Every structure is written in structure tokens, then in C-alpha cells.
Amino acid sequence: MAENGSASPANNDAGGAPEQAQQSEHLNIKVTDSNNEVFFKIKRTTQLKKLMDAFCERQGKTPQSCRFLFDGQRVNxxxxxxxxxxxxxxxxxVHQEQIGGC
Structure with a gap:
């Protein structure tokens, strides 16, 4: 009986959990510069380097020439x-990286 009792909740959890985990595991992130918007679907634990490199490659920019900001704070x-x-x-x-001044 213990096996049947523990198997049922596991099946119920497994049935409901993947939907919740799938929704919370992946995020849709919009990356925008002044001209373009690109949408990415990434996992919560994925380093943003992958997203940054993919955006720069699609836009024909080098990652060193771009500054990525989230809520006004620079993203590493x-x-x-x-x-x-x-x-x-x-x-x-995404903003153009500028070094120097007057």
C-alpha cells in the first residue's frame, strides 16, 4: 500500500510540476537597441554571455562595442x-560602448 500511496502523489506531482517548472525554468527576454528588438528564450541559469554574443552576431556588432543594461545597471x-x-x-x-571624453 505504501508503494501505491507514494506512487500516486509522485505521478500527480510529476504531472503538475513539469508545467510549472517549464514556465519558470525558461524566460523570454527582449534585447533592444535603438533600432532593433530581438527576443530570446533562455533558461534562468544560462549565462547572459550566450545571449549577448547571439545578439551581437545577428546585428553584426562586436561584443566589446556593446554595453548591456538591465534596469539601468550594467550586465556582466x-x-x-x-x-x-x-x-x-x-x-x-543595448548601447554603444564609448570610452573617453572631452
């Missing part, structure tokens, strides 16, 4: 959405 390539507390549908802004 080693950061991930979980670390930054990103939610589904959040936006990363």
Missing part, C-alpha cells in the same frame, strides 16, 4: 537571469 557576461531576478518578458537594453 557571467550574470544569469536568476542572479539578476529577471522575470519573463523583461528587457535588456
Amino acid at each position: 557576461p557571467t550574470d544569469n537571469p536568476e542572479l539578476l531576478d529577471m522575470q519573463d518578458g523583461d528587457t535588456l537594453e
Whole structure:
């Protein structure tokens, strides 16, 4: 009986959990510069370097020439959405990296 009792909740959890885990495991992130918007679907634990490199490759830019911001704070390539507390549908802004001044 213990096997039947434990098997049923496991099956119920397995049936309901993947839907919740799938929704929370992946995020849809919009990456935008002044001209383009690109949408990416990534896992919460994926380093943002993959997303940054993919965006730059699609736009014909070098990663060194771009600055990525989330909520006004610079994003490091080693950061991930979980670390930054990103939610589904959040936006990363891309700006031209500028060094120097007057």
C-alpha cells in the first residue's frame, strides 16, 4: 500500500510540476537597441554571455562595442537571469560602448 500511496502523489506531482517548472525554468527576454528588438528564450541559469554574443552576431556588432543594461545597471557576461531576478518578458537594453571624453 505504501508503494501505491507514494506512487500516486509522485505521478500527480510529476504531472503538475513539469508545467510549472517549464514556465519558470525558461524566460523570454527582449534585447533592444535603438533600432532593433530581438527576443530570446533562455533558461534562468544560462549565462547572459550566450545571449549577448547571439545578439551581437545577428546585428553584426562586436561584443566589446556593446554595453548591456538591465534596469539601468550594467550586465556582466557571467550574470544569469536568476542572479539578476529577471522575470519573463523583461528587457535588456543595448548601447554603444564609448570610452573617453572631452
